[in-house]
Amino acid sequence: MAATTPAAAPAPERKRRNAYHHGNLRQALVDQAVRTIRADGVEALTLRDVGAHLRVSRTALYRHFADKQALLVAVATEGFRTFRKELADAWDGAGRGREGFLAQGRAYIRFATENPSHYRVMFGGYVAKGDCGAELAAESEAGFRVLVDALVELQHAGLVRRDPPLELAVFVWGAVHGAAMLAIGGQVVRPDGASAAAAAYTAERVWDAVKAPAR
Amino acid sequence: MAATTPAAAPAPERKRRNAYHHGNLRQALVDQAVRTIRADGVEALTLRDVGAHLRVSRTALYRHFADKQALLVAVATEGFRTFRKELADAWDGAGRGREGFLAQGRAYIRFATENPSHYRVMFGGYVAKGDCGAELAAESEAGFRVLVDALVELQHAGLVRRDPPLELAVFVWGAVHGAAMLAIGGQVVRPDGASAAAAAYTAERVWDAVKAPAR
DNA sequence: ACCTGAACACCGTTCAAGT
DNA sequence: ACCTGAACACCGTTCAAGT
Numbered sequence: 001m002a003a004t005t006p007a008a009a010p011a012p013e014r015k016r017r018n019a020y021h022h023g024n025l026r027q028a029l030v031d032q033a034v035r036t037i038r039a040d041g042v043e044a045l046t047l048r049d050v051g052a053h054l055r056v057s058r059t060a061l062y063r064h065f066a067d068k069q070a071l072l073v074a075v076a077t078e079g080f081r082t083f084r085k086e087l088a089d090a091w092d093g094a095g096r097g098r099e100g101f102l103a104q105g106r107a108y109i110r111f112a113t114e115n116p117s118h119y120r121v122m123f124g125g126y127v128a129k130g131d132c133g134a135e136l137a138a139e140s141e142a143g144f145r146v147l148v149d150a151l152v153e154l155q156h157a158g159l160v161r162r163d164p165p166l167e168l169a170v171f172v173w174g175a176v177h178g179a180a181m182l183a184i185g186g187q188v189v190r191p192d193g194a195s196a197a198a199a200a201y202t203a204e205r206v207w208d209a210v211k212a213p214a215r
Numbered sequence: 216m217a218a219t220t221p222a223a224a225p226a227p228e229r230k231r232r233n234a235y236h237h238g239n240l241r242q243a244l245v246d247q248a249v250r251t252i253r254a255d256g257v258e259a260l261t262l263r264d265v266g267a268h269l270r271v272s273r274t275a276l277y278r279h280f281a282d283k284q285a286l287l288v289a290v291a292t293e294g295f296r297t298f299r300k301e302l303a304d305a306w307d308g309a310g311r312g313r314e315g316f317l318a319q320g321r322a323y324i325r326f327a328t329e330n331p332s333h334y335r336v337m338f339g340g341y342v343a344k345g346d347c348g349a350e351l352a353a354e355s356e357a358g359f360r361v362l363v364d365a366l367v368e369l370q371h372a373g374l375v376r377r378d379p380p381l382e383l384a385v386f387v388w389g390a391v392h393g394a395a396m397l398a399i400g401g402q403v404v405r406p407d408g409a410s411a412a413a414a415a416y417t418a419e420r421v422w423d424a425v426k427a428p429a430r
Numbered sequence: 431a432c433c434t435g436a437a438c439a440c441c442g443t444t445c446a447a448g449t
Numbered sequence: 450a451c452c453t454g455a456a457c458a459c460c461g462t463t464c465a466a467g468t
Binding site for chain 2: 431432433434435
């Protein structure tokens with residue numbers, strides 16, 4: 001049987017006396033990092049703090065990760081996994097086609113606004129060094145592929161212009177990514193309310209940018 | 216007469232013996248920070264290092280800035296100043312209209328790809344806290360206004376759809392910002408060559424997204 | 431006013447050592 | 450194998466002191 005995570009209490013009160021603590025320390029470390037990042041942002045993430053919350057020495061982490069960067073890579077990887085799932089669900093759930101495309105765009109921005117700190121870890125360049133993270137690369141490419149596949153299908157249906165799908169996908173990804181960053185950044189413009197409406201507007205404008213020209 | 220900056224040599228060789236060193240330490244600090252950021256990225260920026268390059272104690276900075284964050288705000292502010300100038304020049308230089316809009320989009324992405332680290336300080340959320348930086352806010356809003364004004368003019372000429380200009384501008388800014396981030400991030404997609412061509416493609420797609428619908 | 435040098439608290443990481 | 454505690458190098462920041 002897989003062990004359920006034992007100690008997820010927000011207030012770390014209980015004292016454990018056992019010597020070897022966790023059944024799955026690696027996952028517990030990632031989960032705790034995600035919690036801290038969600039609550040206080042990446043810059044507040046401290047290895048010492050992660051260890052303290054898990055009642056574990058601050059160096060125990062090095063048994064499972066090469067360094068702090070590797071922990072962040074794991075966080076980003078997990079983010080991309082659920083991210084991709086939400087994109088694919090939106091596309092399928094709205095019945096593909098034009099509506100599916102719009103739903104996917106809205107889902108993208110919704111993910112970012114609901115998990116701003118996590119999203120920043122995924123795209124903020126904290127991870128971009130390219131050193132490690134074959135799994136991260138695979139996971140993020142899988143998310144990108146959801147979009148590419150949708151665009152190809154829309155092209156075959158005659159709904160989207162017949163530019164090279166990769167070029168098209170980079171534009172779409174960039175446009176939605178930029179809208180997401182502005183929505184969660186507070187830079188230049190403040191969200192001030194209906195970010196869902198802004199997301200819908202963005203999705204529609206992007207559709208106009210890529211739809212097949214009238215003939 | 217205004218003093219010209221005296222010591223901008225890349226290799227800090229010369230030894231100054233004077234007691235009170237710089238005529239304009241504040242500007243020298245910003246310049247040095249920009250140099251370090253451009254060369255090695257934000258994460259390599261260290262107050263100790265800035266001081267060492269300027270042959271100044273590492274705490275001298277606190278006479279001119281409240282903390283490291285304030286120095287980064289100054290860097291971002293200066294970035295926004297030249298950024299806005301390049302956008303306005305592109306718009307005017309291409310004779311406004313549709314061509315001006317496309318030129319402005321290309322200039323935006325060019326600035327980002329030519330000054331990736333500086334661009335990240337401006338938009339990477341290193342500065343977003345909103346504490347200080349009234350000047351920063353004014354400068355970044357001025358850049359945004361270049362775009363809004365252009366869109367309004369294009370609307371009056373019947374070239375751009377008559378959505379609320381602010382909504383329109385947020386979309387355009389986001390789309391180009393996202394393309395710029397992807398171009399300099401190495402995330403999801405690698406630039407692998409003609410980033411100028413990608414910029415031109417992005418600008419054209421954005422134009423299709425905002426142009427007045429055929430009637 | 432402007433700058434310095436010593437000191438402080440905090441961080442990521444290493445390493446010899448325990449079970 | 451997995452975890453610990455002490456130690457190291459480095460960081461931003463503070464502060465009493467110098468000119």
